[in-house]
Amino acid sequence: MLLVLLRDRGALLMGFVVPVVFFLILAEIFTSSADGELRLRLALTDEIQSPESLRLLAALEANASIERVDHAGDRETVRELVRRGTADVGLVLRADGEPLTGPPGFGPPPLLLLVDPARAVIADLLTGQLQRAYFGALPDVPLRNVIDLVGSEFTEFTPGQLAEIETGLGGMVRAAEAGAEVGFRFDDLLDRTSVVGQSASRNQVAYYAGAIAFMFLLLAAAQGAMTLIDEHESGILDRIAAGPAGPAPVMDGKFLFLAGQGLVQTTLIFAAAWLIYGVDLPGEWPGFLLVSVAAALCAAGIGLALVALCGTRARAQVMPVVVIVTVSAIGGSMVPRFFMPPWLQDLGWLTPNTWALEAYSGVFWRGAAASELLLPCILLALAGVAGLACARLAVRRMLGD
Amino acid sequence: MKPATLPLVKVKSARLAREGRRMLDGVDLELADGRLLALIGPNGAGKSTLLRVLAGRRRLDSGSVRVLGQDPLRQASARRAIGFVPQSIALYPQLPVRSNLEIFARLLGVPGRAIRQAVDEALDWSGLRDRAADAVSQLSGGMQRRVNIAAGTLHQPRLLLLDEPAVGLDPGVRGTIQDLMRRLRERGIGIVLTTHDLAEAGELADEVAIMLAGRIAAFGSPAELVAAEFGQCREVNLLLHVPPDDPARTALIAGGFLPTASARLWTTRFDGGLVELEQLRSRLSAQGLAVDELRLREPGLDGLFLRVTGEILQ
Numbered sequence: 001m002l003l004v005l006l007r008d009r010g011a012l013l014m015g016f017v018v019p020v021v022f023f024l025i026l027a028e029i030f031t032s033s034a035d036g037e038l039r040l041r042l043a044l045t046d047e048i049q050s051p052e053s054l055r056l057l058a059a060l061e062a063n064a065s066i067e068r069v070d071h072a073g074d075r076e077t078v079r080e081l082v083r084r085g086t087a088d089v090g091l092v093l094r095a096d097g098e099p100l101t102g103p104p105g106f107g108p109p110p111l112l113l114l115v116d117p118a119r120a121v122i123a124d125l126l127t128g129q130l131q132r133a134y135f136g137a138l139p140d141v142p143l144r145n146v147i148d149l150v151g152s153e154f155t156e157f158t159p160g161q162l163a164e165i166e167t168g169l170g171g172m173v174r175a176a177e178a179g180a181e182v183g184f185r186f187d188d189l190l191d192r193t194s195v196v197g198q199s200a201s202r203n204q205v206a207y208y209a210g211a212i213a214f215m216f217l218l219l220a221a222a223q224g225a226m227t228l229i230d231e232h233e234s235g236i237l238d239r240i241a242a243g244p245a246g247p248a249p250v251m252d253g254k255f256l257f258l259a260g261q262g263l264v265q266t267t268l269i270f271a272a273a274w275l276i277y278g279v280d281l282p283g284e285w286p287g288f289l290l291v292s293v294a295a296a297l298c299a300a301g302i303g304l305a306l307v308a309l310c311g312t313r314a315r316a317q318v319m320p321v322v323v324i325v326t327v328s329a330i331g332g333s334m335v336p337r338f339f340m341p342p343w344l345q346d347l348g349w350l351t352p353n354t355w356a357l358e359a360y361s362g363v364f365w366r367g368a369a370a371s372e373l374l375l376p377c378i379l380l381a382l383a384g385v386a387g388l389a390c391a392r393l394a395v396r397r398m399l400g401d
Numbered sequence: 402m403k404p405a406t407l408p409l410v411k412v413k414s415a416r417l418a419r420e421g422r423r424m425l426d427g428v429d430l431e432l433a434d435g436r437l438l439a440l441i442g443p444n445g446a447g448k449s450t451l452l453r454v455l456a457g458r459r460r461l462d463s464g465s466v467r468v469l470g471q472d473p474l475r476q477a478s479a480r481r482a483i484g485f486v487p488q489s490i491a492l493y494p495q496l497p498v499r500s501n502l503e504i505f506a507r508l509l510g511v512p513g514r515a516i517r518q519a520v521d522e523a524l525d526w527s528g529l530r531d532r533a534a535d536a537v538s539q540l541s542g543g544m545q546r547r548v549n550i551a552a553g554t555l556h557q558p559r560l561l562l563l564d565e566p567a568v569g570l571d572p573g574v575r576g577t578i579q580d581l582m583r584r585l586r587e588r589g590i591g592i593v594l595t596t597h598d599l600a601e602a603g604e605l606a607d608e609v610a611i612m613l614a615g616r617i618a619a620f621g622s623p624a625e626l627v628a629a630e631f632g633q634c635r636e637v638n639l640l641l642h643v644p645p646d647d648p649a650r651t652a653l654i655a656g657g658f659l660p661t662a663s664a665r666l667w668t669t670r671f672d673g674g675l676v677e678l679e680q681l682r683s684r685l686s687a688q689g690l691a692v693d694e695l696r697l698r699e700p701g702l703d704g705l706f707l708r709v710t711g712e713i714l715q
Contacts, residue, residue: 007495235491239553242456242485242562244477244510399458 001227001257016268019216023209023269024276040126043070043078043087047095048110052138055177056093056100059137065129075112082114088122090114091130101138103145139176139183140169205277207336210360213269214295214353215324215333217262221303222320224258225391228304229313232398241399248392255300255388262296279364287363287373294377294384295356301387302352308394327351355379407470409434409560409591415454415464417615424450425461426615432608434559437582437592439602441702442612443710448595449488451612452562455593456485468560481510484558484590488565490545491552494538498529498548501537502555509556516555523551526584528577543574550581554590561585563594567601579605603702611709618709623702630708631700634670637678638698638707641665642691652688661707668707671697 005012042060046053061069070087072078078090092112098105111130115123135142147165151157157165175182231237241247270288274281281288306323310316328334330344331353337345348354359376362368412430416423425447432438440448453459454466457473457480466472471479492501502520511519524530527547537545550566566582567575575598582605586592596602602609603623611619611626619626644664645653654660658667671678678697685692698704 003496003500004493233489234494235487235489236493238458238487239485239491239505240508242458242480242483243508244481245508246477250508 001224001254004227005224005261016265019212019220019265020268020272023212024272040066040122040129041068041070041086041088042066042091042126043072043081043089043114044091044093045072045074045078046093047075048093048100050100052100052141053093055137056133059133060091060130063129063133065125075114079114082116085116089116089126091126101141101144103148135183136181137176139172143172143183144169205273206279206364207357207361209269209273209279210291210357210364211328211333211336211353213266213292214299214331214356215328216265216269217295217299218303218324218328218352219321220265221258221262221299222306222316222324223303224261225254225304225307225320226313226316227254228307228391228395229310229316232395233313237395237399247395247399251304251388251392251395255297255304255384255391258300258303259293259296259384262299263292266292266296284363287368287370288360290370290373290377291356291359291363291380294359294380295352297384298352298356298380298387299384301384301391303387304391305387305394308391308398311394311398328353332357352380352383406434408432408467409436409469410438410455410593411465411467411470412451412454413465415451415466416462417450417454417459418462423615425454425464428464428615428617430610430617430620432591432593434591435586435589436607437586437594437605438608438610439606440593440595440610440612441597441599441602441706442618446612446710447615448612449564450615452564452593452595455560456480456483456562458485481556482559484509484553484556484561486550486553486561486563486566488568490537490549492537492545492548495536497534497536498540499524499533501548502552505552506555511556519555519557523555526588527551527581541574543570543577546570546574546578547581550578550585554585558590560591560593563592565595565597567596567598575601599702599706609702611706613710619705627700627702627705630705631670634672634700636698636700636704637669637671637681638694638696638704639667639669639685639692640694640696641667642693645690649688649690653690656684659708662710665693668704670700 044057044060046057057069060066068087070081072081072090075092075094078087078092081087082090090113092114093100094108094110094112097108097110097112100110113123113126147157172182228237231240237247237250240250270279270281270292273279303320306320307316310319328351331337331348331351332340333353337348337354337357340348355376359373359380362373362376366372408431410430410432412428415425415428415430417425428447428451430438430451440451442448450459454461455468455473457475460474466474468479469482471482473479473483493504496504499520502523503516506516506519507513524533527550529544529547529551532540532544537548540548546566550561550563553561553563563582567578570578579601582592582594606623608621609619609623609626610617619630621629639653639658642665650660653667656669658669660667671681673681675697678695682692682695685695
């Protein structure tokens with residue numbers, strides 16, 4: 001198999017280059033979102049045109065999460081920009097609503113979001129950014145509303161007090177215009193710290209390295225196991241089966257070769273994750289090696305079994321890919337498991353992808369002890385051995401024994 | 402008392418059916434060391450099935466098969482004495498000839514230190530030494546066949562089983578494959594091969610088994626079998642212009658002709674000469690039969706095969 005592989009440049013590319021490139025692309029996509037660097041394209045129109053509305057717009061434009069702000073002439077243009085997908089979301093500072101600076105009244109709110117339902121989650125992200133900009137750009141407005149409420153409901157301020165309040169609020173506005181952070185801020189009530197040493201993005205990369213590595217392990221193992229079909233069609237398996245040891249040693253050899261190939265493949269992906277994203281491969285190599293050996297054995301056995309059960313080239317070219325892609329999707333290789341509904345997360349435990357991902361998360365995310373890794377690793381290795389046994393039986397059936 | 406020498410191959414009352422079809426139906430066979438047996442018969446007669454039974458690749462429903470006294474299905478030591486060459490080119494096409502032979506030597510249990518010598522010897526006797534570094538896919542069909550055979554002999558088997566070793570080759574190339582088998586036999590290897598080439602079987606084989614519907618219909622040396630069937634007679638083959646009607650069929654059978662798988666072709670033993678042949682033609686014409694060809698020939702395996710199976714092998 002090694003000699004054949006070395007002479008097949010396409011297979012080398014598919015086995016050792018494509019997975020790394022695929023991983024780098026996905027890692028780039030998902031680390032961007034994990035860092036909060038998602039760039040929103042915002043279309044807006046300011047129908048109010050007051051000093052406050054201009055301050056709010058300036059704050060939005062200064063927000064790093066908002067990539068582009070299209071100032072549209074009117075509400076319909078904003079609507080059209082969102083409908084066409086030119087903008088992710090639209091914002092109208094409406095003249096027909098309650099005042100931007102006043103307490104909520106009975107009329108329409110002063111801010112109107114125009115949302116494409118297909119990108120509703122982006123509207124939620126913008127809502128957060130909008131609140132931040134509002135409190136940053138108009139720090140006096142919520143205070144003024146509170147003072148008005150206190151003045152009308154609890155105690156009447158004297159003219160002198162009112163003058164002092166106006167002076168204070170005016171100072172806040174000037175400070176905000178000068179870039180200072182003043183007034184009420186939810187940020188001040190909130191602190192954030194990581195439960196592990198590394199940043200969230202590095203952990204995300206470790207997750208995706210494991211997720212993509214295991215999916216490609218399965219695909220590469222199934223691709224490598226196609227030699228079984230070649231050897232069956234050419235009569236090589238028949239020749240080997242007539243030999244003194246039968247086909248079993250050849251199957252064992254393929255199993256070990258595919259596992260070795262998988263280990264190299266996984267190491268390349270994690271090496272890229274280490275070199276480019278700083279995933280701590282050198283610090284966690286014993287755990288990585290343990291999980292990767294178990295994962296590679298698992299993929300080798302399953303790949304061989306899937307191809308051997310197919311028996312014919314036509315089936316073996318389609319069925320294993322369908323099974324692997326489905327199992328990988330359920331098991332969390334494509335979308336993180338924590339995005340999935342609970343029943344799908346439970347179903348994931350029936351897939352080897354989930355065991356492998358949990359084991360890699362244990363190594364790179366949770367800093368799990370070796371004893372914690374043993375169960376998933378044993379399960380993975382046992383699945384591999386079961387796959388090999390299944391493949392041996394299927395080959396005997398294929399040969400008509 | 403000296404113990405009796407074990408036959409190389411002994412098959413006794415071998416029966417095997419698959420999906421209601423009798424593939425072997427009571428086959429008895431014995432072959433001594435260093436002999437070449439050709440299995441001939443029409444498609445579906447059971448030749449390849451018998452070859453696989455000998456290779457330990459099929460389990461019999463009843464009966465027994467022994468190679469040097471051992472069961473090749475259950476005993477690896479029996480399979481160690483067997484070399485199996487499938488009909489297809491069972492080689493890795495992208496790899497060089499030498500790498501292929503090294504791989505199969507290892508799989509056939511040749512010890513690591515002896516592999517190089519075994520491969521070199523195989524390259525020498527098969528005449529492939531100059532092409533050892535070439536990929537199998539770059540070789541001609543005949544050369545690929547030679548590598549295919551060489552790959553089955555690396556472990557010095559006592560019995561070599563070949564399934565249609567020269568199928569699809571030009572007559573010239575077929576000759577080189579036959580030379581190869583002669584060389585193997587000279588090395589003391591017993592050979593069982595299946596073939597559709599009766600000339601090849603007649604020239605090469607010490608023994609021939611004509612198989613029909615899972616049974617051995619005739620077994621012996623080609624000369625003995627032909628002599629037993631034809632005696633001092635020769636063979637006449639009659640090719641009619643159109644298939645005969647029922648009265649004509651009855652007349653032909655009464656006249657000693659045997660029908661074949663082709664309705665236009667009939668065969669008979671004939672102990673006359675050219676004068677008697679001309680008289681036969683006249684009689685046939687008088688019976689209203691349009692004769693395209695009436696051929697008098699020395700009997701051979703093909704004539705025997707036609708009489709036994711009713712078929713002509715191309």
